[in-house]
Amino acid sequence: MTGELHMLVCLKVVPKSEEVGVDRATNTLDRGNARSEINPPDMNALEAALALKDRYGGRVSLLSMGPPFVVPMLRVGLAMGADAAYLLSDRAFGGADTLATSLTLASAIRKIGDIDLVLCGEESSDGATAQVPPGIAAWLGIPQVTYAMDIELERGHILVTREIRGGEEVLDAPLPAVVSVKVSCNQPRFMDVEGMAGLDRDGTVTTWTAADLDVDVNHIGLAGSPTSVAGLREALQTVGRRREVVTGTPEQEAHILYERISEFVRSSSPRTQETST
Amino acid sequence: MTALVDRPATAANVILLDDDRWDRVLAATHGEAAACYQCGTCTATCPWGLVAGPSIGVRSVIREAQLGIDGWAEAVWRCTTCGACEARCPHQVPIGEVMLGLRGLAWRERTAPGELSSVLWDMHWDGNPWGRPPSTRSAWAAGLDIPRFDPGIHTTLLYIGCTASYDRRAQKVARAVVGLMRAGGVPFGTLGDDEPCCGDPARSLGNDAYFERIAAANAAQFKVAGVTDIVTVSPHCYDTFSSHYGAAGDQFQVRHYSQLARDLIAEGKLTFSGLEATSATFHDPCYLARHHDETEAPRAMLAAIPGLELAEMERSRSETLCCGGGGGRMWMETPADERFATARAREAAATGAAYLVTTCPHCISCLEDGVSVAGARDLKVIDLAELAMLAGCVSAPTTSPEASHD
Amino acid sequence: MIDPAYSPQAASGIWVFLEQDGNVLAPVSLELLGKARELSRQSGAELTGLLAGHNLDELAGRAASLDLDRVVYVSHPLLERFTAEAYAHATAEVILQQRPDIFLLGATPYGRDLAGRLAVMLRTGLTADCTDLALDPESGLLLGEVSGFGGGILATIKCEQHRPQMATVRPGVFAEVQSQRDTAAPVEKVEADVPASACPVAVVSRRQHAGVDVSRAERLVIAGAGVRGDMGTVEALARALDAEIGATRVAVDEGWAGREQQIGQTGVIARPKLAVVCGASGATQFTVGIEQAGLVIALNQDPEASIFEQADLCVVDDLFPVVRALVAEFESHNGGAK
Known part of the structure; x- marks a missing residue:
């Protein structure tokens, strides 16, 4: 790390989950009138970056890939206190899987240059792969720390508390590095009172096309994606539950539940020796 | 997150005044605290004194605001802006506005409680403080066949508000208000899923800058839609539109639905077949009784219902006891033993009335909780519009048996 | 398209990453072995377990008695503790040498961490957090089912041209492998070449939570929005039933329960014998998490709540008095169900 800390936060704009369905005629995603939002864990990543900026100084840049309608979303990030924003917008980027997406983002990060810390949300609410942050790190050849709950900075290193299966661990990584941040690990601050004025201002977001990046167009977008979608469907509701309604006073209802639970516990297989107490 | 507040160095019994901060506090509170002469009536009147846990030292907060020194911290976030203190203040200090101003300062200085940001984000992304999908905003109206507001056909925009749109309980109130307006023959429409949040949560949480943006956007939307007359379900939306939209608010007239109903009754357009002899007590919402001096419209409705006897609580009209849900408290957690609504439910139960009637979605929510905590099982919390439907002012709206209470 | 590291023609075999921690295999690895054996029976492919670490000869021996055809054990001192960089470096090396057709990992924090980095190093496709796996009957390609949008x-x-076909699989969706081999499968130990430069991240400390893994709980009491923060009532019921506590996303977002307790598509898929769901509305993203439960009891005040479509016993009532009465009933029967 040289000079001031330069952080870059990757923000993905996603359609709101509950407003997306499958078009049964074409078997493609119907994003129709779905409203968009910044992917929630990416907001936690941005809050983590701004909190580091509050403590240690430095600056925060934003990077996103998507259509031009993403610009107002990046302005929201600027209103929260970020210093610069870049949007990668080109049809050539479209249809990318995680390999092509992480390559595109890594190419832009190289072009911006001098980034000490790349922060991402743990996963996106639309794809939920969680593979882009490690992918960016692999393309850039720098360390990665995923599922971060807390980040401290210490002499050019980061100390990251991260979630692991059944617990947590603290990792020490040199900078530059990529960190993915757990959803809800912090409370994203609301837009600054002064920052909100910038929501209506043009020219605050730099837009780049594929030609602006040093990347082979055959390695990005749909063309650069080794995986493809073989089928799509809406999740089915389960059928086959009894749906028996229990009625009465609370005490009567509780009594029926008690009888049924006891009966069920007796009839299902006995618990093993180690787990019963 | 660390506070960016420069705390004055304090030794015992020494308070250092910071001119710069004084200026900021003065600006945030518009200097309104200056008139206070520290009599302490406010602190004595504050309903936080009625419940367990720390009370708000209202007088101290105002003193600190006068001097531009810290100390109020979380106390300003507990204020429900009920206005009880203002009603008694001998110098008419707008204490609630001072509290909101201090909250606004906290937003500017990034010391506002972090979890409140999520309420504002929900408003930003979803257009309502409950974080519910905007595409389901009008789902409460299923089967009612309510037309989209059209100034060529309708005199009045029925503004539902976020809580009555999304909260399952309050949705029934919205349906009852629809029944009431239809009975009265008022030509009205709604904005459907495009209805915006009035901005009250932002204002009452003290983020005036965000509120101003919402108000400006809404005023523009109403203008394009040709809205000149608004009837609201909630007193909070009524207050917001009528008192806080500045000059933009002059383009429309705003009434709470109880005021509309009172006028319809006076004009002979609304009558009730009545209830089998029963009794009710009325809980005045702060945002009608104290902020708008409106205590008679709801009572005119109650008085027009044959068979209904009104048993007043001691604290009624402008002396009403806050339910605890104002001032953004709906979005903050209140421990069970610190809820005003529990005390209020006991007061209501003591009247022996069968119904605890009110006319605000927040009051309904808090009072139902209060009745449950107080164990007042025989007391039924009901909205005035629901009671009006029960009293047979008209046939119930088309397909909804549960539009009245169940 | 980026050139594949090796072609489909050059690839063979199904590999499962045997995630281990402290000399114990992660349950998801056993779940993967069960499913992978099913796939290998269909295609006739050899089933290999890949173990990485240090001083794991004894564990490799135990793994060799599981239902697989062989174990590849990659060993190096720098693999003693998991770091994505060192593990990716060592496993990429052995994969490029042995060229598996399919490589499966658990979608655990470590599994995802490794898979995302490895897929880029191998220039291949990765299907993440699968909830089902199958082989296409015609092409023989791996088909991974994934969920999106909550x-x-x-x-x-699918991944047509690039190898290995990589997938991570969500814990809890498959049953653990039950069968064992009569004779141990062969273990091939590979001494990896891991330079210190491939291991820039250091593990400073680790801490296991005392809490229980809800995906494995036999009985669950699940808190939804309707509990309105009153976790005391939920806990009392859990004690009476000897159950663990799970939560819906709303309850977790509210901070009433930890993220590790979240049941559903974006949380944990649970398969308890008994689930008592308190005050949940029944959003689809939640109910998929209890699809596999035995007896589902739902309590909600709202008769229209969709949770009742997913329940065996439905109580349309204020949940608090019912739960309190139920707790009292269990207490009066001296612990009842225990």
């Missing part, structure tokens, strides 16, 4: 949409993903 679980509302299911997509099937």
Whole structure:
């Protein structure tokens, strides 16, 4: 790390989950009138970056890939206190899987240059792969720390508390590095009172096309994606539950539940020796 | 997150005044605290004194605001802006506005409680403080066949508000208000899923800058839609539109639905077949009784219902006891033993009335909780519009048996 | 398209990453072995377990008695503790040498961490967090089912030209492998070449939570929005039933329960014998998390709540008095169900 800390936060704009369905005629995603939002864990990543900026100084840049309608979303990030924003917008980027997406983002990060810390949300609410942050790190050849709950900075290193299966661990990584941040690990601050004025201002977001990046167009977008979608469907509701309604006073209802639970516990297989107490 | 507040160095019994901060506090509170002469009536009147846990030292907060020194911290976030203190203040200090101003300062200085940001984000992304999908905003109206507001056909925009749109309980109130307006023959429409949040949560949480943006956007939307007359379900939306939209608010007239109903009754357009002899007590919402001096419209409705006897609580009209849900408290957690609504439910139960009637979605929510905590099982919390439907002012709206209470 | 590291023609075999921690295999690895054996029976492919670490000869021996055809054990002192960089470096090396057709990992924090980095190093496709796996009957390609948009949409993903076909699989969706081999499978130990430069991240400390893994709980009491923060009532019921506590996303977002307790498409898929669901509305993303439960009891005040479509016993009532009465009933029967 040289000079001031330069952080870059990757923000993905996603359609709101509950407003997306499958078009049964074409078997493609119907994003129709779905409203968009910044992917929630990416907001936690941005809050983590701004909190580091509050403590240690430095600056925060934003990077996103998507259509031009993403610009107002990046302005929201600027209103929260970020210093610069870049949007990668080109049809050539479209249809990318995680390999092509992480390559595109890594190419832009190289072009911006001098980034000490790349922060991402743990996963996106639309794809939920969680593979882009490690992918960016692999393309850039720098360390990665995923599922971060807390980040401290210490002499050019980061100390990251991260979630692991059944617990947590603290990792020490040199900078530059990529960190993915757990959803809800912090409370994203609301837009600054002064920052909100910038929501209506043009020219605050730099837009780049594929030609602006040093990347082979055959390695990005749909063309650069080794995986493809073989089928799509809406999740089915389960059928086959009894749906028996229990009625009465609370005490009567509780009594029926008690009888049924006891009966069920007796009839299902006995618990093993180690787990019963 | 660390506070960016420069705390004055304090030794015992020494308070250092910071001119710069004084200026900021003065600006945030518009200097309104200056008139206070520290009599302490406010602190004595504050309903936080009625419940367990720390009370708000209202007088101290105002003193600190006068001097531009810290100390109020979380106390300003507990204020429900009920206005009880203002009603008694001998110098008419707008204490609630001072509290909101201090909250606004906290937003500017990034010391506002972090979890409140999520309420504002929900408003930003979803257009309502409950974080519910905007595409389901009008789902409460299923089967009612309510037309989209059209100034060529309708005199009045029925503004539902976020809580009555999304909260399952309050949705029934919205349906009852629809029944009431239809009975009265008022030509009205709604904005459907495009209805915006009035901005009250932002204002009452003290983020005036965000509120101003919402108000400006809404005023523009109403203008394009040709809205000149608004009837609201909630007193909070009524207050917001009528008192806080500045000059933009002059383009429309705003009434709470109880005021509309009172006028319809006076004009002979609304009558009730009545209830089998029963009794009710009325809980005045702060945002009608104290902020708008409106205590008679709801009572005119109650008085027009044959068979209904009104048993007043001691604290009624402008002396009403806050339910605890104002001032953004709906979005903050209140421990069970610190809820005003529990005390209020006991007061209501003591009247022996069968119904605890009110006319605000927040009051309904808090009072139902209060009745449950107080164990007042025989007391039924009901909205005035629901009671009006029960009293047979008209046939119930088309397909909804549960539009009245169940 | 980026050139594949090796072609489909050069690839063979199904590999499962045997995630281990402290000399114990992660349950998801056993789940993967069960499913992978099913796939290998269909295609006739050899089933290999890949173990990485240090001083794991004894564990490798135990793994060799599981239902697989061989174990590859990659060993190096720098693999003693998991770091994505060192593990990716060592496993990439052995994969490029032995060229598996399919490589499966658990979608655990470590599994995802490794898979995302490894897929880029191998220049191949990765299907993440699968909820089902199958082989296409015609092409023989791996089909991974993934969910998106909070679980509302299911997509099937394939990887045609690049190898290995990589997938991570969500813990809890498959049953653990039950069968064992009579004779141990062969273990091939590979001494990896891991330079210190491939291991820039250091593990400073680790801490296991005392809490229980809800995906494995036999009985669950699940808190939804309707509990309104009153976890005391939920806990009392859990004690009476000897159950663990799970939560819906709303309850977790509210901070009433930890993220590790979240049940559903975006949380944990639970398969308890008994689930008592308190005050949940029944959003699809939640109910998929209890699809596999035995007896489901739902309590909700709202008769229209969709949770009742997913329950065996439905109580339409204020949940608090019912739960309190139920707790009292269990207490009066001296612990009842225990």
